[in-house]
Amino acid sequence: MIFVEARSETHWYHEWVAVFVALSLTVVTASILLAAMGLEPVSSLQRILIRPLNSVYGVSELIAKATPLITIGVALALGFRAGVWNIGAEGQLVMGGLCGGAVALAFWGVDGFWVMPLVLLGGSLGGLLWGAIPAFLKVRFNANEILVSLMLTYVAILLLSVMVHGPLRDPDGFNFPESRLLHEAATLPKLFSAGRGHLGFIFAIFFALLGTWMVKRWHLGFEMRVTGLSLSAAKFAGYSRDRTVWTALLIGGGVSGFAGVVEVTGNIGQLVPNISPSYGFTAIIVAFLARLHPMAVIPAGLLVALSYLAGEAAQLSLGIPAASTQVFQGLLLFFLLGTSLLVNYRVRFGRVT
Amino acid sequence: MTDSVANKKRLSASSKRCIGVRGLTKYFGDFAANSAVDLSVDEGEIHALLGENGAGKSTLVKMMYGILKPDSGDMDLSSEPYSPDSPSHAKRAGVGMVFQHFAVFDALTVLENIALGLEGKFPGAELAAEISELCERYRLHVELDRRVHDLGAGERQRVEIIRALMQDPRLLILDEPTSVLTPQETEQLFATLGRLSDEGRSIIYISHKLDEVRALCDRATLMRAGRIIDVVDPRQESTRSLGEKMIGERLKETKRGKIKKSSNGKARLTVRVGEVYPESSRSVALRDLYLSVAPGSILGISGVSGNGQDRLFDVLSGEITLPNPDSIMLDDLPIGHMGVEQRRALGMLGAPENRLGHAAVPDLTLWENIILTARHTRGILTNKHLISGPAARRFADEVIQTFDVRTSSVNAKASSLSGGNLQKFLIGRELLGRPKVFIVSNPTWGVDAKAQLFIHKMLIQMADAGASIVLISQDIDELLSISDRICAVCHGRLSRTYPTVETTPDYLGALMLGQEVDS
Numbered sequence: 078m079i080f081v082e083a084r085s086e087t088h089w090y091h092e093w094v095a096v097f098v099a100l101s102l103t104v105v106t107a108s109i110l111l112a113a114m115g116l117e118p119v120s121s122l123q124r125i126l127i128r129p130l131n132s133v134y135g136v137s138e139l140i141a142k143a144t145p146l147i148t149i150g151v152a153l154a155l156g157f158r159a160g161v162w163n164i165g166a167e168g169q170l171v172m173g174g175l176c177g178g179a180v181a182l183a184f185w186g187v188d189g190f191w192v193m194p195l196v197l198l199g200g201s202l203g204g205l206l207w208g209a210i211p212a213f214l215k216v217r218f219n220a221n222e223i224l225v226s227l228m229l230t231y232v233a234i235l236l237l238s239v240m241v242h243g244p245l246r247d248p249d250g251f252n253f254p255e256s257r258l259l260h261e262a263a264t265l266p267k268l269f270s271a272g273r274g275h276l277g278f279i280f281a282i283f284f285a286l287l288g289t290w291m292v293k294r295w296h297l298g299f300e301m302r303v304t305g306l307s308l309s310a311a312k313f314a315g316y317s318r319d320r321t322v323w324t325a326l327l328i329g330g331g332v333s334g335f336a337g338v339v340e341v342t343g344n345i346g347q348l349v350p351n352i353s354p355s356y357g358f359t360a361i362i363v364a365f366l367a368r369l370h371p372m373a374v375i376p377a378g379l380l381v382a383l384s385y386l387a388g389e390a391a392q393l394s395l396g397i398p399a400a401s402t403q404v405f406q407g408l409l410l411f412f413l414l415g416t417s418l419l420v421n422y423r424v425r426f427g428r429v430t
Numbered sequence: 431m432t433d434s435v436a437n438k439k440r441l442s443a444s445s446k447r448c449i450g451v452r453g454l455t456k457y458f459g460d461f462a463a464n465s466a467v468d469l470s471v472d473e474g475e476i477h478a479l480l481g482e483n484g485a486g487k488s489t490l491v492k493m494m495y496g497i498l499k500p501d502s503g504d505m506d507l508s509s510e511p512y513s514p515d516s517p518s519h520a521k522r523a524g525v526g527m528v529f530q531h532f533a534v535f536d537a538l539t540v541l542e543n544i545a546l547g548l549e550g551k552f553p554g555a556e557l558a559a560e561i562s563e564l565c566e567r568y569r570l571h572v573e574l575d576r577r578v579h580d581l582g583a584g585e586r587q588r589v590e591i592i593r594a595l596m597q598d599p600r601l602l603i604l605d606e607p608t609s610v611l612t613p614q615e616t617e618q619l620f621a622t623l624g625r626l627s628d629e630g631r632s633i634i635y636i637s638h639k640l641d642e643v644r645a646l647c648d649r650a651t652l653m654r655a656g657r658i659i660d661v662v663d664p665r666q667e668s669t670r671s672l673g674e675k676m677i678g679e680r681l682k683e684t685k686r687g688k689i690k691k692s693s694n695g696k697a698r699l700t701v702r703v704g705e706v707y708p709e710s711s712r713s714v715a716l717r718d719l720y721l722s723v724a725p726g727s728i729l730g731i732s733g734v735s736g737n738g739q740d741r742l743f744d745v746l747s748g749e750i751t752l753p754n755p756d757s758i759m760l761d762d763l764p765i766g767h768m769g770v771e772q773r774r775a776l777g778m779l780g781a782p783e784n785r786l787g788h789a790a791v792p793d794l795t796l797w798e799n800i801i802l803t804a805r806h807t808r809g810i811l812t813n814k815h816l817i818s819g820p821a822a823r824r825f826a827d828e829v830i831q832t833f834d835v836r837t838s839s840v841n842a843k844a845s846s847l848s849g850g851n852l853q854k855f856l857i858g859r860e861l862l863g864r865p866k867v868f869i870v871s872n873p874t875w876g877v878d879a880k881a882q883l884f885i886h887k888m889l890i891q892m893a894d895a896g897a898s899i900v901l902i903s904q905d906i907d908e909l910l911s912i913s914d915r916i917c918a919v920c921h922g923r924l925s926r927t928y929p930t931v932e933t934t935p936d937y938l939g940a941l942m943l944g945q946e947v948d949s
Contacts, residue, residue: 294816299801302794309788312749313780314802315771 080425081418092368095419099412106408116395124394129386137272139382141344144274145170145336145353147281147378149360151288152332154369155298160305161325165211165226166333167357168233169204173334174341175237176203178348181263181341182245182256192262197338204334205327207233212326216319222326230357238350245348256348265343275343277336281378284332288371297324333357366413368420384409448473448632449494449512449525449601454503456489462656463489466503469651469658471601474630476623478643478664480672481653487636490653491603494634495527496520508600518549526594527603532586536579540572540589547593564595568622583734584615591622602626603634608642612734613906613939620646639907640672697722698898699778699867700759703752703766706745714738714922716745721917721927723867723898728889729927730913731902732942738922739871739902740783746869746900747780748773760867775806777866781856781873783902785849789856792845796837797826799844800859807863825862833858833888850881857888868892871902886912906935918942 084091108118129135149166156163163169177200184192207229214220238254247257268274291298297320304311304321311318341352363381367373388402451469455462464486471477479487492498494505496514505512507523514520517527534543544561545553558574565571572581572588581589587607594602604623608616623633623646637643643650644664652659652675660675667675699722706716716738723729733739744750746758748770755764760776768776786792790799800822805811810821826840835855837847844852853873860868870889874882890912893899902919903909909916910930917927918941925941 293819296801296805296811296815296817299798299817303791303802306793307787307791309784310791310802313747313770313782313788315748315769315774 078426081422082425084421084423091420092370092373095416096413098419099409099416102412102416103405103409106412107405110404114397116397121395125387125390126383128394129383129390132271133269134271135386137267137269137274139379139386140268140274140278141272142382142385143378144277144281144343145340145356146360146363146381147374148277148284148336148339149333149357150363150367150374150378151281151284151371152329153360153364154367154371154374155288155291155301156325156329157364158292158305158369159301159321159325161301161322161329162223163208163211163226163326163329164223164361165207165228165230165357166329166360167353167355168226168230169207169330169333170337170340170353170357171230171233171237172207173200173204173337174352175233175240175337175348176200176206176334177338178256178259178341179240179245181259182348184263185257186260188260188262193265193342196263196342197335200338200341201331201335204337205331207334208326208328208330209323212323215322215326222322226326237348237352241348241350247347254350258347259342263342264346265339273344275339277339277343280335280339282375285371285375288374292371301325362410366410368417380409381406446473446508447471448475448508450506451490451494452504454490454493454500454505456493456498456500464493464500464656467653467656467658471632471634473600473632474627475649476627476633476635476647478647478650479634479636479653480640480643480650485653486656487653488605489656491527491605491634491636494520494601495525495603521597521599524598524600525603526597526599526601528587528590528594528605528607530605530607530609532583532590534578534586534589537577539575539577540581541574543578543589544574544593544596548596561592561596564592568595568625570622584611584618587611587619595626599631601632601634603636605636607635608637608639609904612942613935614943616642641907643672696724696761698725698761699723699900701746701757702759703745703757706741706750706752714741716741717923719745719924721900721924723900725866725896725898726893727915728893728899728901728913730909730916730930731900731919731924732904732906732909732916732938733902733919734904734942737919739919741922742919742924743780743782743869743871743902746778747782748778774803777864778869779803779860779863779865779867780869781853781860781871783871783875785852785856786845790844790852793843795841795843796830796847796855797823797840799855800826800829804859804863825859829855829858829862832862834884849875850877850885853877853885854881854888857885861888861892864895865892865897867898867900869900869902872904873901874903874905874908882908906938909938910935916941 104122108122111118111121130139149170153163153166177196180199181196184195210229211220211222211225214225215222241256242254245256247253247255250257265276268276268278292302300311300316301321301324303314304316304318308318336356337352340356341348345352359381363374363377366377366381384402384406387405388399391397391401392399447470449471451467454464454467456464467486467490469490479490481487489498493500496516496519507525512523514523514525535546538546541553541558541561545551545557551557561574570588570592572585572592578586578589607619611619623635627633635643635647644667647664649661650664650672651661662672662675664672701719701721703716703719706719714737719742721729731739731742741750745752748768751769752758752766755767757766759765760778763776765773765776782788790802797819801810801817804825808821808825810818810825812818823840829835830837830840833854835847835858836851847855857870857873873885873889877885886908889899889901901909901913910933913930915927916930916933916938918925918938920942
């Protein structure tokens with residue numbers, strides 16, 4: 078007989094064991110699938126998972142993709158712990174990119190060490206404002222933040238589109254819906270000689286550290302967690318739900334906005350109608366992969382970024398369809414969520430005694 | 431309770447056996463909920479199952495009613511082998527059960543609820559006539575076309591009993607039937623059970639109220655840790671000796687000693703509120719809240735559950751604030767407008783009824799749960815914003831050591847503790863904060879006798895240290911044994927307050943039903 082029993086205490090390493098098991102199962106299942114397609118599994122996996130990282134360029138590309146995922150993932154993990162379901166990080170990212178980009182264009186051609194911080198601040202405030210709308214509506218009218226933040230995403234994307242087709246369009250750009258290229262002082266430095274990895278990655282690591290500290294030591298972080306777990310216990314403790322809603326959405330909005338402006342200034346270098354391949358939505362997956370631990374968001378973000386690279390590599394070097402990326406991502410998610418059972422429960426083999 | 435029932439002559443000892451149980455054993459994982467349990471109940475007998483929470487009483491009757499399947503052992507019913515697969519099988523064999531938590535649908539009428547419990551019956555005039563006849567016979571009064579959500583606890587229970595009786599059972603099992611009843615309603619229930627037993631029907635009566643068992647039952651089987659300890663005639667035993675057998679050690683008296691009067695005899699906490707309006711149509715409006723508690727004294731507030739106790743607790747704890755600051759005074763300070771945190775800073779602490787999800791967060795560890803209410807003490811919160819984990823762990827450890835909380839460590843989740851241990855932890859958390867005023871609601875609800883004793887001692891210790899305690903409870907014995915003065919809440923209205931020494935259970939029952947008695 079196999080028994081599944083609740084653990085009375087959980088240890089930190091249980092989560093990592095679960096993740097390790099999930100990764101192993103994903104690799105095994107992927108090998109079986111590859112073999113079924115007539116490919117030799119070991120060398121194929123080596124081609125799509127290892128080779129993309131075999132060069133400075135590859136690592137740099139990985140980091141470029143992981144940067145927004147980690148930055149936003151940390152902020153969302155904090156909010157989700159509080160039970161505040163900010164689904165609109167994509168819109169907050171777009172607003173950050175738009176506002177930060179607008180600041181950079183306003184100071185176009187101006188040099189000075191203060192330009193870059195000002196651009197980043199502008200982007201963060203843009204996202205903050207976009208996060209403040211669902212927060213206000215939730216606190217004032219008890220409007221569902223999932224719907225409001227999600228809908229605002231489409232508003233933000235359309236607003237960006239209007240701006241790059243109109244006021245922010247490059248006057249010498251042959252009417253293409255694009256802004257001018259940002260100048261040197263408003264561009265984040267690259268980290269490597271090759272690829273698109275940029276300084277934003279260092280910021281992302283910093284956010285993960287800050288988030289970890291906040292969860293462990295900051296009382297407001299604890300307050301948010303209690304509110305998320307049990308509203309009436311939070312009330313008895315004297316914690317305010319409104320404060321939690323505001324904090325979660327302002328952090329989510331501000332940090333997503335920051336990720337947006339970093340994407341524009343570090344990666345794209347100008348404003349275009351589409352500045353994000355749904356990083357804001359993918360970051361939700363990243364946050365849950367990390368089991369809402371800010372520190373674990375780093376490997377989770379890198380892993381999801383790798384799955385994008387692997388998909389591209391599979392298409393190029395193995396000739397299998399791009400949809401295989403989604404199959405691998407799906408396998409990974411499936412096993413990760415499945416093994417999460419092991420965190421709170423243990424499996425015992427044996428007989429009734 | 432009533433002598434008429436207590437002294438009623440039962441059928442002679444030569445009567446036939448109704449149900450017999452031999453060597454019944456049931457495991458949950460490694461835990462033996464029942465091991466080799468033997469039980470025999472005669473026809474027409476009212477048989478008590480006595481034991482602490484977790485002694486295995488419910489497991490035993492669930493096996494008799496076909497909800498659980500025994501791992502080993504066998505049963506017979508009226509001399510025939512009996513092994514029910516499901517409750518409907520048990521019902522057909524003639525076993526009925528009334529649960530502790532009522533299984534009735536609020537939105538349906540009484541008639542519809544009864545019809546639902548019977549296979550192949552429709553809630554029409556024919557069934558209504560049948561039910562009316564049955565009600566007549568047992569003098570159970572309920573209006574068939576009323577909706578269940580309008581009914582009180584006693585009436586809901588009657589619906590369940592009628593539903594069980596419609597099956598014409600040979601054996602009726604009642605699981606803690608009086609825990610939600612007033613003394614008057616309890617008396618009515620006992621009269622009904624007496625009539626059933628006179629007809630030769632057997633009754634298994636689960637309770638941990640020893641007085642009731644002595645008044646009602648012919649024999650009592652005592653269980654402890656899944657085993658049968660003894661089978662006794664409860665009338666030959668005192669409440670005390672029964673209690674000792676049940677919990678396995680001597681009960682100590684928990685009566686309050688002499689009340690220490692404060693130097694000037696002035697009230698510590700004074701509440702003067704005419705009305706607190708409800709937030710929604712479902713919650714009860716509070717009226718005429720006039721009470722005062724002196725330092726070192728315990729004020730008991732009795733009442734049947736659902737009469738506004740939850741909101742009363744919230745008003746006192748500060749989870750609901752009042753517009754007029756003067757409506758609640760702590761010594762000479764108006765605090766009606768203050769929230770939980772401000773009141774706590776002034777020494778007003780509390781322990782709400784719902785332990786998991788209100789007093790504590792189930793998924794957090796014990797030391798994290800310390801932070802909820804004790805964060806402003808002992809350096810748990812350094813410079814207002816940072817949590818010191820070691821300080822909170824030390825505090826949790828001190829609570830565990832001081833109040834004998836049985837748990838693996840401070841890292842155990844609150845949800846992993848048993849009700850009694852968690853309550854000791856939660857009251858201990860507040861007690862170490864030296865409360866000036868302590869508001870507590872149903873502190874021993876679902877807690878075994880030993881932990882109950884310990885919790886009563888903690889409250890008395892707190893009062894002896896000079897705290898004013900407001901004890902909101904549904905347990906009349908608890909109120910009569912440890913409070914100094916008593917009042918009752920009914921439909922949100924608070925009665926006058928009387929000294930406990932001048933109160934009897936009957937008197938208190940009248941107050942709980944909203945009848946003001948002139949003293």
